[in-house]
Amino acid sequence: MKxxxxxxxxxxxxxxxxxxxxxxxxxxFAEKKVVLQISDADPSKQTLVLNVANNLLRAxxxxxxxxxxxxxxPGLRLLFNxxxxxxxxxxxxxxxxxxxxxxxxxxxxxxxxxxxxxxxxVAKSDSPGxxxxxxxxxxxGYILVKP
Amino acid sequence: MTIKHLMSGxxxxxxxxxxxxxxxxxxxxxxxxxxxxxxxxxxxxxxxQFQYQLDASDPNExxxxxxxxxxxxxxxxxxxxxxxxxxxxxVRGTGFPLDPNVNYxxxxxxxxxxxxAANDGGTLxxxxxxxxxxxxxARIRAGLFKAPMAEEGLQAIHVFDYINFTTVSNQLMLExxxxxxxxxxxxxxxxxxxxxxxxxxxxxxxxxxRDVGVQVFDAFxxxxxxELSYAVMVGxxxxxxxxxxxxxxxxxxxxxxxxxxxxxxxxxxxxxxxxWSQTGKRLLDKTGDGVYSPAYYDxxxxxxxxxxxxxxxxxxxxxxxxKGMIFVGPDKPTFDQNGAKPNADGxxxxxxxxxxxxxxxxxxxWQFDLRYDVYNRLEGDxxxxxxxxxxxxxxxxxxVNYHFNKKTRLTLNIASRDVGSPEWDAGAGPNAxxxxxxERYALQLTHIF
Numbered sequence: 154m155k156x157x158x159x160x161x162x163x164x165x166x167x168x169x170x171x172x173x174x175x176x177x178x179x180x181x182f183a184e185k186k187v188v189l190q191i192s193d194a195d196p197s198k199q200t201l202v203l204n205v206a207n208n209l210l211r212a213x214x215x216x217x218x219x220x221x222x223x224x225x226x227p228g229l230r231l232l233f234n235x236x237x238x239x240x241x242x243x244x245x246x247x248x249x250x251x252x253x254x255x256x257x258x259x260x261x262x263x264x265x266x267x268x269x270x271x272x273x274x275v276a277k278s279d280s281p282g283x284x285x286x287x288x289x290x291x292x293x294g295y296i297l298v299k300p
Numbered sequence: 301m302t303i304k305h306l307m308s309g310x311x312x313x314x315x316x317x318x319x320x321x322x323x324x325x326x327x328x329x330x331x332x333x334x335x336x337x338x339x340x341x342x343x344x345x346x347x348x349q350f351q352y353q354l355d356a357s358d359p360n361e362x363x364x365x366x367x368x369x370x371x372x373x374x375x376x377x378x379x380x381x382x383x384x385x386x387x388x389x390x391v392r393g394t395g396f397p398l399d400p401n402v403n404y405x406x407x408x409x410x411x412x413x414x415x416x417a418a419n420d421g422g423t424l425x426x427x428x429x430x431x432x433x434x435x436x437x438a439r440i441r442a443g444l445f446k447a448p449m450a451e452e453g454l455q456a457i458h459v460f461d462y463i464n465f466t467t468v469s470n471q472l473m474l475e476x477x478x479x480x481x482x483x484x485x486x487x488x489x490x491x492x493x494x495x496x497x498x499x500x501x502x503x504x505x506x507x508x509x510r511d512v513g514v515q516v517f518d519a520f521x522x523x524x525x526x527e528l529s530y531a532v533m534v535g536x537x538x539x540x541x542x543x544x545x546x547x548x549x550x551x552x553x554x555x556x557x558x559x560x561x562x563x564x565x566x567x568x569x570x571x572x573x574x575x576w577s578q579t580g581k582r583l584l585d586k587t588g589d590g591v592y593s594p595a596y597y598d599x600x601x602x603x604x605x606x607x608x609x610x611x612x613x614x615x616x617x618x619x620x621x622x623k624g625m626i627f628v629g630p631d632k633p634t635f636d637q638n639g640a641k642p643n644a645d646g647x648x649x650x651x652x653x654x655x656x657x658x659x660x661x662x663x664x665x666w667q668f669d670l671r672y673d674v675y676n677r678l679e680g681d682x683x684x685x686x687x688x689x690x691x692x693x694x695x696x697x698x699x700v701n702y703h704f705n706k707k708t709r710l711t712l713n714i715a716s717r718d719v720g721s722p723e724w725d726a727g728a729g730p731n732a733x734x735x736x737x738x739e740r741y742a743l744q745l746t747h748i749f
Contacts, residue, residue, distance in 0.1 A: 194340060195340065196335070196339050199338050227397070230337045230398070231337075235336045236337040236400075237337065237338050262398055266398050266399065
């Protein structure tokens with residue numbers, strides 16, 4: 154009985170782990186995978202990249218497309234915490250869009266500003282932007298689009 | 301929405317306000333701030349307005365002379381004219397894009413209007429300001445910019461629904477500044493005399509609803525659909541002139557509360573109530589003795605109103621009142637008229653006025669407007685011979701706007717005017733000048749770039 158309980162618990166835990174692993178790799182099962190680059194100083198590009206992300210979600214549905222916006226260079230301003238598009242970004246994040254802020258640009262901008270750049274809480278910033286794009290494209294089959 | 305609900309909302313806001321981040325569609329924010337972290341170093345922009353105006357007023361009682369309300373400004377040389385009345389080019393943005401807390405705004409006027417006519421044309425800076433957005437709830441704007449005041453003055457002129465201001469805005473709020481000398485009025489001029497520039501004796505530009513100073517302002521979102529805005533400003537009280545000539549400062553205060561319906565930018569839809577005030581002093585020499593010996597006169601203005609926009613309808617109502625430095629005529633470089641056609645002294649005078657206007661939009665192309673405005677100038681003035689010099693100015697304006705696109709429109713206005721001093725007989729006292737003021741027709745083409 155004790156052995157049965159232990160085996161049952163182990164199987165249950167394994168199933169849980171597999172499910173968790175699957176949920177974190179949901180993008181791999183998306184029909185389409187698109188990484189959007191924003192690296193321009195032109196502020197109209199901020200609106201454009203968010204519009205493109207929104208259009209992808211509307212065209213395919215949040216469950217069938219995996220979208221990530223990678224911001225580096227002057228484009229990193231899109232992911233500043235004070236950015237006027239913050240509510241739009243949150244809306245997209247709530248629908249599965251991921252946001253990456255280039256770690257190198259963040260460090261450089263912080264140095265120029267004289268204080269740490271505060272990013273939008275939905276943005277992760279653990280790798281250089283171009284490295285993230287390269288990994289998504291070559292390793293995970295993402296298509297790169299620069300609006 | 302009851303008063304109780306309104307007060308509860310304001311109390312809630314006091315405890316939990318959230319400063320609105322730039323580009324909210326009220327004029328304080330639209331003209332003083334930029335979208336946070338999403339604006340470039342320098343956005344070039346501007347607009348051009350070309351117009352034709354025809355004044356159908358009859359000459360004065362003698363059949364030969366005219367006065368400025370019967371002439372086309374700013375030159376006041378004829379009763380009909382083509383004009384490039386505004387040609388403005390400016391740049392706005394943030395000099396250091398990494399820091400969203402600082403933005404600037406610069407604008408220059410190259411058109412022919414009350415701003416440039418005093419200098420015989422040329423270019424004049426109308427706006428040059430820097431805004432610091434570091435303090436939540438208290439943005440600071442410094443420089444030359446629009447003072448927080450009456451709606452027609454505060455809003456951007458290139459989206460103004462009409463061609464000419466209401467009489468109350470034009471005479472009570474669009475300030476003319478006294479010359480450093482006194483000169484008396486010579487009454488009406490013939491067209492030939494007017495054509496040689498006999499009317500334009502002001503040597504400073506109009507105030508253009510602007511001042512040089514410092515303003516503290518912000519807008520707060522209350523719950524989801526309400527926005528509370530405020531502004532307090534201290535300025536030189538000298539319009540577009542970069543100096544303080546009287547050692548006194550003007551103080552402006554403004555507050556508005558708007559129920560937001562949607563949209564953005566200058567055409568955001570909502571129901572807004574607003575109130576404002578301005579207090580200051582001016583130096584004026586009205587002795588006419590050839591010796592410069594000015595005295596201080598109060599200049600106080602206040603107003604309140606409501607504006608509604610929910611397409612296809614628009615409606616606005618505003619009331620304004622003023623005490624001191626009441627402008628009594630565009631040909632007068634002072635505020636005291638002596639001569640054959642007395643029109644009284646506005647330096648200590650009082651005046652008030654109001655307007656109600658409405659608009660109806662048909663799709664994105666057509667817009668039909670109707671405005672009624674009333675101005676009572678020199679209220680309670682003692683006058684002469686037992687007759688007050690108080691005058692009443694009533695105007696009905698019909699308007700049509702055709703929008704070629706969102707940046708280009710053609711505006712037609714027909715204004716029917718009824719002007720007179722009720723205590724004087726026809727042709728007597730001020731009515732000798734005011735009789736015969738009639739319709740004005742205006743056509744204007746506006747392009748924004």
